[in-house]
Each structure stands twice: as C-alpha cells, then as structure tokens.
C-alpha cells in the first residue's frame with residue numbers, strides 16, 4: 375500500500391519547504407518535489423492525498439498522559455481506548471503514559487498492570503514511563519531491566535507526601551542508577567511538605583474552595599524544588615527532565631543550570647500558557663482547573679513563552695488527566711485538597727499551540743513542530759523513528775490546515791470528560807488528515823482508525839539528553 379501526499383509544505387523542526395511525501399506501508403519512502411512523476415511509469419501510488427495549501431508535519435507526540443490513573447479515590451476518566459482516539463483527532467499519534475509502581479510491589483508489577491490496560495486498546499502508538507513509589511535495592515536493580523526492555527524513563531516526586539513523595543536521598547539514588555543504565559529521571563518538582571502545611575493553614579483560615587489550591591501551592595516552592603532536583607542531578611552527574619513546569623521561579627532554575635552547561639530539560643503544558651489563577655475562582659467551578667502545579671498568575675505565561683523561544687523549555691506536553699466535573703471533581707466540595715488533580719488536554723494541544731503560539735506570533739511553525747514532536751522524540755529515545763519527516767521514519771504524519779478555524783467545546787470534543795477548560799475558545803489551525811504508521815486514522819473529522827492499531831513502543835536510552 376503506497377500513499378502519496380501531494381503538494382503540501384513540509385514543516386520540520388529544521389525548516390519548511392514544498393515537497394511531496396510518499397508513504398510505503400508503515401514508513402516514509404521518499405520526500406521530494408514532483409514525486410508523482412518520479413514514482414509514475416507503472417508504479418502509481420494506491421492513494422493520493424491532496425495537501426495543497428496545507429502543512430505536512432510529523433504528528434504530535436505527547437510524552438505526559440495519565441489514562442485511567444487512580445487518583446484520590448477515583449480514576450482518570452479516559453481509558454487507553456478513548457484517550458488515544460481523542461489524541462488522534464487532535465493530530466497526536468504517540469503518547470507516553472505513566473505506569474505506577476504501588477508501594478511495596480515491584481516496578482514490573484506496575485508496568486505489567488499498565489500493559490494490560492493499554493494492550494489491544496490503543497488507536498495510536500504508546501510507550502510507558504514508570505512512576506517509582508519506592509526506591510530501594512530491589513527497585514533500583516529493576517530499573518536496569520526496564521531500560522533494557524524499552525521503558526527508559528522514571529518519574530519521581532518531591533510533591534504528594536505519603537503518596538508519591540520521595541526524599542532527596544531516594545531521588546539521588548535513582549539518579550545515580552540512571553548514570554549506570556542510561557535512563558532518564560523525570561521530576562515533579564514542588565515542595566510538597568511545605569505546600570501541605572500551607573494548604574492546611576489555608577483550609578483552617580476558611581478558604582475551602584478550589585482557589586485555595588492555587589493560593590497554597592506557592593510558585594517559589596516550585597522554584598525551590600526545581601533547583602534542588604537539578605542540583606541533585608548535577609551531583610549524580612546525570613541529566614534531569616522537569617515535568618509540567620509552570621512558574622517563572624522554576625524556569626529561572628532551569629535557565630541558570632542550562633547557562634552553566636548542565637543537561638537540565640523541562641516541559642510546560644498548554645494550561646500554563648493559556649489559563650491562569652483566575653480560572654480557579656468562581657466558587658466550586660474552579661475545580662475544573664485544579665491540577666498540580668496549579669495555574670499561575672498572569673505574570674508567569676510570558677516568561678514561559680520566552681523559555682520556549684530560547685530553548686530553556688524544550689517540550690510542550692499535556693499532563694492529560696481528565697476527571698468529570700460532575701461525579702469526580704466534586705469529591706473536593708468543601709475541601710480543595712480532595713479535588714482530583716488533573717485536566718483534559720490531549721486532543722487540543724496541537725491546535726492550541728498553533729493558534730496561541732504560531733498564529734499569535736510567539737513561536738515559528740518550525741518551533742511548534744519541535745516542541746510538540748521532534749524534541750520529545752529525541753529526549754525520549756524515539757528519534758528518528760518518530761518526530762521526523764524523513765525517509766525510513768514511521769509515517770506518522772498530519773496534513774494540517776493552518777487556516778481552518780474551530781471552536782473548542784465539551785459538546786464536540788472526543789475526550790471522555792464532561793467539560794473543557796477552553797470552552798468557547800476559537801482556534802486557528804486543525805488537522806485534516808492524521809496518519810499513524812501509514813494508516814489514515816482521522817480524515818476530515820471522522821475517525822477511520824481502529825482500536826488495537828497502536829503498538830507498544832520500546833524506546834532507546836535518551837542519548838540525546840546526555841549530549842545536548
């Protein structure tokens with residue numbers, strides 16, 4: 375099966391140029407001008423897709439999702455089936471989700487449980503990171519085996535005492551282990567011990583609505599924890615990746631480290647670029663916007679854009695972790711500390727970043743491709759199989775219309791959640807055709823893929839993180 379994508383503008387992290395793309399089976403066979411003539415003469419492609427006036431981009435890669443995550447007595451609503459289908463609609467054809475090690479169990483048991491949830495259910499390709507809840511001799515030894523099996527990245531937390539929290543010694547030991555096995559440590563960096571004290575004080579003072587969540591989780595405590603874990607990584611002589619960076623203070627810590635030449639990397643998320651602390655107001659409505667770190671006040675997003683432009687932030691992922699407003703978020707009525715933490719986002723990332731980033735003039739379209747696809751592929755051991763429009767790469771491609779406008783709404787989105795954080799927001803730019811390993815999975819708003827098409831991705835060690 376050969377498909378010719380004709381007449382578009384190929385946009386990559388390096389540059390843009392008019393070219394056709396010939397897909398043969400699951401991979402890209404050729405990229406160049408007038409491929410119809412080149413492949414003619416009895417070897418006509420089976421199918422042609424007209425991309426004139428459109429971009430042809432490497433499909434989105436979202437390295438931070440939580441399908442079916444157990445949290446706060448409930449589960450994130452999207453399953454691997456609904457969540458990966460929604461991702462496809464939004465032009466994303468790879469996710470990396472977080473398997474969770476339960477306290478007292480092995481890393482492998484956690485990973486196996488997530489394999490069971492995902493296998494045969496995904497519309498797009500998927501990989502796993504492992505959340506380490508215990509750091510001990512047994513789990514440290516297990517890390518080496520998981521790296522060898524293509525699960526090369528491990529997340530630890532300075533937040534959520536009593537749940538996911540690790541102390542500095544545990545974090546340092548896990549980092550040392552990645553120095554031996556080539557893995558990469560990802561950090562949720564907020565000072566959870568101090569935040570819990572402030573949150574208790576906030577509730578005691580009478581603020582129980584979701585705004586308290588935003589007020590209690592000081593940005594300076596994200597900055598403190600970010601600097602601390604970067605310095606731990608420096609001492610362990612390994613790279614480190616900061617997840618969902620939201621605050622200027624945290625960005626400053628990353629900037630300083632990178633200016634010193636340290637391999638510190640960080641992602642931010644659309645919610646930190648396009649939403650703010652104000653969204654946490656309006657009584658209990660604010661629960662729709664409860665995530666950690668919290669949405670920040672208006673002076674933070676302009677700094678994050680600078681970070682994206684200057685490569686102090688390399689990735690935009692979603693931290694997709696949806697809970698229904700009715701029936702799940704309301705577990706936190708009367709105490710913001712009990713609101714399940716997380717927002718939906720996997721479907722809207724590419725369009726929000728195109729509209730609010732490229733169209734708004736913050737970043738170039740090439741930078742948009744870099745932060746949504748190419749850099750995540752490189753940092754997470756998938757490049758050049760993913761994240762590239764190049765001969766031999768997987769045919770994970772989007773024919774993207776940079777002019778089409780649509781209005782985001784819970785009534786039309788495909789994520790399995792009863793609200794949208796961007797309800798009524800009109801965005802410019804939308805995916806016309808989405809291809810995953812050569813199969814068209816979305817075309818003109820119709821899902822044409824299938825459950826089970828998505829394959830588990832065995833990832834390489836993140837060499838890129840060690841060289842950059």
Ligand SMILES: [Zn+2]
Nearest residue numbers: 438440693695
């Ligand atoms: Zn997360």
